[in-house]
Amino acid sequence: MTTEIAAPIARYRGEPVLQLPLDLYIPPDALEVFLDTFEGPLDLLLYLIRKHNLDVLDIPMARLTAQYLEYVEVMRRKSLELAAEYLVMAAVLIEIKSRMLLPRPPSVAPDEEDPRAELVRRLLVYEQMKLAAHRLDELPQVGRDFMLVQVWIDKEADLALPSVNAEDLHQAWLWLLQRASVNKHHRVTRDQLSVREHMTMVLRRLQEVSFLEFTQLFSQEDGVPKLVVTLLAILELARESMIEVTQQEPYAPIYVKLTHGLSVV
């Protein structure tokens, strides 16, 4: 290179880069987050290429592969959950690199592809879509950037009831997550739902009668899972002070009733 040290070899985000960073330094604490920042190996590779201002048509494979592997290695050392795609890409990079090291006969057929061509094609197509996604998100969107007009029609005969399906509830929950940023908090799995469902069932039964003996809430035909779920439901109801569980003395029957014994609602 004829360039003197003082002349920036590139500008990255407006900052002059005087020297190419020798490695990609990732603060250990940020690593997991760093991994989350990328949508996969292609995204990571693009980042490395763009960050170092590499020529996409002439990717220095040895350098890129080394950095990529270093990154993957750190992830493994940290025992982070490493998506399989990252390992597959590592193999692809190594393969390309080794093919490039093979000496080429001078009479190389003109139609022989550069070993990097396929990778480059994928990177560019991905980058194209990544940019498109960004622009798509910037388009004004109904409900977010503008609203639809809906004027009331005063019409008594209109008894058509809105319909709802399970997917609507799914979508509604997404809205909730978004607004409250509660993503990790509301883990509702099938098991928990089942407990919740049984809590409702127990409450409904207690509404019909003022109290029940504990054992009456269980039925022998129920399988073990159901018995357990029912027990969990009763415990949870008691914990949330929705029911009272009482026992006069040891070994006496246990009674369950609505708190305050109110069956009138």
Place this chain on the structure above:
Amino acid sequence: MDSPSFDIEHVKHVIEAALLTASEPLQLADLKKLFDDELDNDALQEALTEVAQACEGRSIELVNVASGWRFRTRPEYQRFLDRMNPQKPPRYSRAVLETLAIVAYKQPVTRGDIEDIRGVVVSTNLIKALEARGWIDVVGNREVPGRPELFATTRQFLDDLNLKALTDLPPLDDLGQLIETVAPGARVGGEFGAEAGDEALSADGEETGIDAPADIAPETGPTLN
């Protein structure tokens, strides 16, 4: 308001936009929220009157019903609208759907629980509408001051949604991955120095948050979440 910057034309336009897009009638208190500067009732009333007057001779009118102000079509236009009729079933508002989702997934819940999760007040009308539809009902009271009613979904809800049990509802486990939880600036994946720190923080917050759900699901303890 005698603030010199009070621009009645602007106020009218904003009010009109709100009234034309609201799914329910709006009260003066709702309309006030539209503006940063405190707007007094007189100014609002004046703007409403002018918006109403601007509708004269048009097909819609601004009316004040029990629950607030709303636009409606003038009855004489009904016969034309009927011709177009392909009565598409109306859709529930997002407020209704969210409330229903909370009752379905977190039952039994009080109105307070719903409000905590949604972050907004839940109107009585909304609860009543779901009760009238036969989809939710009261299954008890929680033993806390005020003894709030506990709502749960009904058998009919399952029937109408063609479900056999609540467990047939779509699981919600990994929905969190679908929405943006990081700062929008972080998306380009370009620089991660400064932002990485913030994200690390929120990642931590999330983990500890699991043990302290009190702010979102008050009475529901850690065991169920």
Place this chain on the structure above:
Amino acid sequence: MDSPSFDIEHVKHVIEAALLTASEPLQLADLKKLFDDELDNDALQEALTEVAQACEGRSIELVNVASGWRFRTRPEYQRFLDRMNPQKPPRYSRAVLETLAIVAYKQPVTRGDIEDIRGVVVSTNLIKALEARGWIDVVGNREVPGRPELFATTRQFLDDLNLKALTDLPPLDDLGQLIETVAPGARVGGEFGAEAGDEALSADGEETGIDAPADIAPETGPTLN
């Protein structure tokens, strides 16, 4: 029509009432049903133009989207409306947005196509979220083993983004331009000189197929890498 009783004011009012109350965009064919007398397209179009003009300077506007005509609020009023109603649709994660972009620009695509372009597995939930939003749906199957489903964007997707056709989407950067992203002076030549041997590739990328977008167009079907 040149019927003497043709009253454009009346037509405008009726059209406006229909558009203000409709839950979906209306097409000319829908609007025609509003009138007993046959109304020709020119007259309707004229009335629509006048209704649209009457909105100038107001907070709503009449727009023509993929499924027809409808009113919407102008985006500059959104910040006021947000104050009253903090509920916003979810801001999707990059994974969702990239998937949406691939379906929008490369449709029809299979899940496998999406995974090939993104280089990662695409979760079922992600696809479901876009389907539930009504933005993508299945339009067929590709005739290869497994008959994978082909996804495309819906009319509602265009409507929700206020677009009339897919051609209104922001244009893609062409691949050639992405290659140029590196400033000419920024070549790293020296340091990687040893490897930079094959100038052939960078000199005429065409032979390598990099400049030939046909290669990556959806028509190439299942071979799409």
